[in-house]
Amino acid sequence: MTEAIKVRNLTKIYKMYSKPSDQLKEILLFNRVKLHKTHEALKDVTFDIMKNQTLGIIGENGSGKSTLLKMIVGILKPTYGEVVVNGRVSSLLELGAGFNPELTGKENVFLHGTVMGISHQEMQLKYDDIINFADIGDFIDQPVKTYSSGMFVRLAFSCAIHVDPDIMIIDEALSVGDIYFQQKSMKKIRELKESGKAILFVSHDLQSVMTLCDTVVWLENGKVVEIGPPKKIAKSYQMRLHRKNDSSLLVKKDSKTLVRNNIPNIDKRYGNGEAEILGIDFSVDGLSTETVVSGDNVVVELTIRVNEALVSPMIGLTVRDRLSNIVFATNTSQEEIYLDKLHPNSTIVVKFGFSWPHLQSGNYSLSPAIADGTQDSHIMCDWIENAFIVKSTSEKKIIGYIGLDMCDIQYTVEE
Incomplete structure (x- = not known):
């Protein structure tokens, strides 16, 4: 050639x-x-x-x-x-x-x-x-x-x-x-x-x-x-790029756990303050990043300080597109993970691990929250709108809003 x-x-x-x-x-x-x-x-x-x-x-x-x-x-x-x-x-x-x-x-x-x-x-x-x-x-x-x-x-x-x-x-x-x-x-x-x-x-x-x-x-x-x-x-x-971005995170250690103290963005924050989100980290294969490819195994890590006793803590995450439509959301209660009572002056680190879905390429926001109560009835302690923005790309063409990991298609031909 x-x-x-x-x-x-x-x-x-x-x-x-x-x-x-x-x-x-x-x-x-x-x-x-x-x-x-x-x-x-x-x-x-x-x-x-x-x-x-x-x-x-x-x-x-x-x-x-x-x-x-x-x-x-x-x-x-x-x-x-x-x-x-x-x-x-x-x-x-x-x-x-x-x-x-x-x-x-x-x-x-x-x-x-x-x-x-x-x-x-x-x-x-x-x-x-x-x-x-x-x-x-x-x-x-x-x-x-x-x-x-x-x-x-x-x-x-x-x-x-x-x-x-x-x-x-x-x-x-x-x-x-x-x-x-x-x-x-x-x-x-x-x-x-x-x-x-x-x-x-x-x-x-x-x-x-x-x-x-x-x-x-x-x-x-x-x-x-x-x-x-x-x-x-x-x-x-x-x-x-992940390694370079990782150096911008302020990470410190207390006697019990690794505490992240970094929230890239806060559009709006509300709650009663009985617990406070200190930091959020988005990583792929163990490296902090702001970009992700569909199918990547990601971990969203939240560090939360507890100021008052929480009897039934529930921690969650919402992902929205650029038009603020909810793409997906989850929380510990929905995933049937029930946390023990949290005491004042304690710190909890929660990691959400999942495969990033096949989405249309673009920017998506992550909004973390912690509440006290149940899925149907709870009091919000801290909610941060659009705390983290991630750029998502896909290696395959997405028709519609979301692609499938696998589509099982079967057919027969009769003569």
Whole structure:
């Protein structure tokens, strides 16, 4: 299989001066005096993108993704190493790149064609498809500087995909558009993938990366950490983020138990104060995290201080979607776990362990509570609305609101 893009030992080093005049001084002194510091934005990066392949690049902000893309499309020159590109490249990088804000949308369409080496006559044939996909109405005849970010990315993406590229490079710019345009764009990207185009896809959305990509490159501090299958790399990346997030938790130990003293968010809190939730932790495979993949084994750990005696304590958890609909809820009483009487000045740690359901990708909130009484009749001691927000992704397509772990389908054919 032929390489569409070949990246070898790519390195980019920037000189950083404390003030602009220092650069001139260095030149005048023939570099005998060093007045700069160096920053390696990329360090010895090597990989290939084959024709008919979709390659994803992930990494935190500052990992070198944008620098890498700019060198691939020729905006930046590498300090060391080389990039070999075989075929016409169409890219959607930074919002605003390549368009003249003083020109109208229509004028920028033809300007884009000229930059891509496409004749005016050929762009005229593509024009209706471009404006129909962008769907910005009469704004096509207005200066681009009057566009909203959403309209801008609509037109830029439409131009990028309609110039018949051999290689498509897409950065995080698509996240600016509304959900309907994002869905339409993702469908178009899949069509390009199915038609055999090479695609370089850069995103923080691991769900999209796992869905679209054949291989993933993980960058960190300008270096390649790992290259491999999307599911494996995404999992490793999440685990690394887990460890970093875990360091932000304030954990202390008393004479009896491990006490977590961290509540990331409190939208609303109410109760009589006879017990108080001190901390909440969400973990996957023993590592604290704010992201989860459907099917992961998770543990939600609550630390609670008891201020007054509770005769029949009941501790629970509610999970809601972004529209505040209850997705699921549970508590110790519902699970037929009946706690003994709790005494004042004691601390209790409760861990809810379960398999995270197959949910639509998105953000979900966790609201913990402790009450005294029964499921049907109780007094609320402490309830925290939206104490923790978790980002959920799914490795399989969810049709509807929730997916099934297994669907047993049987059939017979009679001749």
